[in-house]
Amino acid sequence: MTCPEYKDLMMGYLDDELDRQQKNQFEQHLKSCKDCSAELQQFKKLKKITDSVALAEPEDVIWENYWSGVYNRLERGIGWIMMSIAGIALLIYCGFKAIEHLIEDPSISIALKITILAFIVGLAILFVSALREKLYFRKKDRYKNVRR
């Protein structure tokens, strides 16, 4: 088991991140500590294994088309937002028109009119409630800025 106070120095030594004084200090310690010496050898073997592999390089065409991929997706995102806003506006307009027709239509019974209206009002309440809850929790969430 490595001496706890030397574990940082051991990592720095392994990765060549120590200044001369720290390096000397750790080398002095290694001379007198068999455990740290053995552990360092194990870490060196591990490093040799990780140094023998690399992340796979993709084909050049990936880099050539990278920005256009991002750009197209950005553009599509804006398209989706615009379409969604227009869709919601259209839906609300059609909803009002449908309700207007429903109220004015003498062939539909009052009971059915009330049922349909209650369904629409209920749906609207649920939507507003869910939206309000989402916005409220987003505002009050104490952990929203915590970085994992």
Next chain:
Amino acid sequence: MSEGAVKKVQNTCIDESVLIERCLRGSKDAYGLIVNKYMKDAYFIALGLVGNQEDALDLSQEAFIRAYTNIRSLNAQWGFFPWFYQILRNLCFSHLRRRKNRHSCSLDALVELPDSRQQSDCPCTSMEKQELTETLWQAINKLDDKHREVIVLRHFKNLSYEQMAKILFCSVGTVTSRLYYARMKLKEILERQKGGL
């Protein structure tokens, strides 16, 4: 691989702040220059974290899109890349959590270096080396997020401790400590899988 992303930020600080100013005014061309500068770093970090080339491309591009739409929340003191890295890592870790079974898709992140057999002391055959590469990747895959992250940044992106501390928003001491425990765990997993390093 190119030099570290953080170093690039420091060297081109003025240019980058000008580019970010232009991005804030809605210039996509300026953002294109930023993307071209960091796309390789973003892709390779994502590849190291998720282990699949297709996912790495998709996630790194998605991170650039999110960064652009949230560019107003970028603090000029941080620089672009450390801030962008937070978006990228969160996307990658969320992706890993969704992909509950990490072995369900092909993991093609690592390749054996062509001259590694000359560098290595062991007289391994090509098949043994390939087996070792797969075993190593499986072991990295078993590490938890924060340990996997430091292994990828140090071993496959060659970032210095200071550069890692900057993009992880922590101290060099924390990086060193995390790296120690990450390597300890990796060593233990490899020992269990192979019966010794």
